[in-house]
Amino acid sequence: MHALVGDAVRKACSELFSVELAEGQLQLQKTRKEFEGDITVVVFPLTKLSKLSPEATGEALGKFLTEQVAHVSKFNVVKGFLNLSMSAEFWKGFFAAALKQDDFGFASPNSAPHVMVEYSSPNTNKPLHLGHLRNNFLGYSVSEILKAVGHRVTKVQIINDRGIHICKSMVAWKNYGNGETPESSGLKGDKLVGKYYVEFDKAHKAQMKALIKQGMTEEQAAQQTAIMQEAQEMLRLWEARDEATIELWTKMNGWVYDGFASTYKSMGVDFDKLYYESNTYINGKEEVEKGLAAGAFFQKEDGSIWIDLTDEGLDQKALLRKDGTAMYITQDIGTAILRFRDFPDLAYQIYTVGNEQEYHFKVLFMILKKLGFEKADQCYHLSYGMVELPEGKMKSREGTVVDADDLMEEMATVAQEVSAEQGKLEGLPEAERNQLFHIIGTAALKYFLLRVDPKKNMLFDPKESIDFNGNTGPSVQYTYVRTQAIQRRYAEAHPGFNPKEANSEGHTLSTAESEVVAKMYEWPAVLRMAATTYNPADIAHYSYDLAKLYNAFYQDHQIVKETDEQARNFRLALTYKTGVVIREAMRLLGISMPDRM
């Protein structure tokens, strides 16, 4: 429609005003719903060419377009806006074509370049929390959206399994754990390890207090506590491959992975390949050595290796410690290069990481460039905002962290309560019901987190449970369930009915019907936009809009009971296709559709 009208307006301008439109002078937008029409030409930019008032220019264009262009049936001019209406045949023709196209809106698989999407990337010393949920849902959804527009996608995560943080948990477990295991305690593995991370912090704080009393400054004390020294010693032992340390490390990380696996399963996300920092940090060290030899980096007297980014307006940045051990950024250098080596056809990679690390990635990409890495420009930081609580940022020390498992479970409970209130699902076996509650609960959560522009910070209030009414996941699910229920009902009396084949040639579309069709028409463009901006929120909003229009249509149209065969066939087809588009759109958000609820 845009292309059709765009070309026509260009032609009109050259014939009416004898000028060629420059890029940017042609402005087309969807007509606002207060006005009559489907597509609007913004006339202001054209007045300079036409040398007429905005109104007169609009009238002239409108007259030309309705007379000369097929499918443009009517026009009206309001101020400087030319509203064009497409003909009924245009909408019916579009719907008939879309109906038969099972992959309507989607590009064919592997028709676009191979991309890698990194997300999740947890530390292995504590359980996943609300921030990880936004990260995982976003990364998973962006991957699905990229696949939908034809990319081959490899989903990965880098597991931060190495470093002082895990050593802290290890020391605390060794000192205070009495051999406790997930089996003996009944705790999920990641929760158990997280518990000892907190234990470490407690002991460390207590020891600091004592040292400060003896006259040390806070900074000194933080370095000097016995337990901190022990953790640092453990890190040294780990890098030296000390057998007992590696054994403990392997065991505790194993517990964490078991815990994560169950959380990921509950979230409905997965990965094609895992990278472990404990492997990639070695590559990073090698790359840093190479860079030093090539003169990209420099070494300080104490032996530490740095990069000078002051020319770029940034600071100097350490890349390797004086004792030669790797830092966070060291392994990131190695990982980036390793990934392109693992997948030679990789066009680019996307890092789904919070916006507090924007500086880190800016520096990382600059380092890669200085190293002469040819794919340095093919790395993109998909930066997303934090999830804030009413009292501000989540802080594990203050116990204000919202745990991922707890939250998902709570959402399922709310789903159960809502369902019970309305007396639904009573005949269903318990296992099936619980599965439904999980599907509905996670839908509410995913939609809540994905409907917001990823770049923006957002607020979550744990005291107010996430809504199930209005612009929410369950509400969209409900509409889908409605489309399925109607089709089931019709099939009872008419087995073998195929909405794709049913004849509705003679049916004239009502306003509500054509609004649903017009919204459906937008789907391919919405999907492309979401893919180019890495923004699942576009898809969430679209799904809700479509569901809302369908519900309005449903409200005052008979479907199964409609006596006119052509009208009934059309409405059944519309119901079928709306269901398909909603299901596919929500699938791209990682939200699955129940058959009933």
Next chain:
RNA sequence: GGCCCCGUAGUUCAAUGGAUAGAAUAGAAGUUUCCUAAACUUUUGAUAUGGGUUCGAUUCCCGUCGGGGCUACCA
């Protein structure tokens, strides 16, 4: 201190420089002898502030005020 991001109905979110700033929720008023009311209909209510650019600014530029983040030989 320096750098970056954000201030939109009571609240949570929308709005490629375009029309009368949209939704949801909360508040008010309605709709179930008819395919599931997690729905539908009506209604109240907002661009922090002062300038500038523009035919036109929530959007772009500058200042002020407010909020957040980064600025480790932590990850």
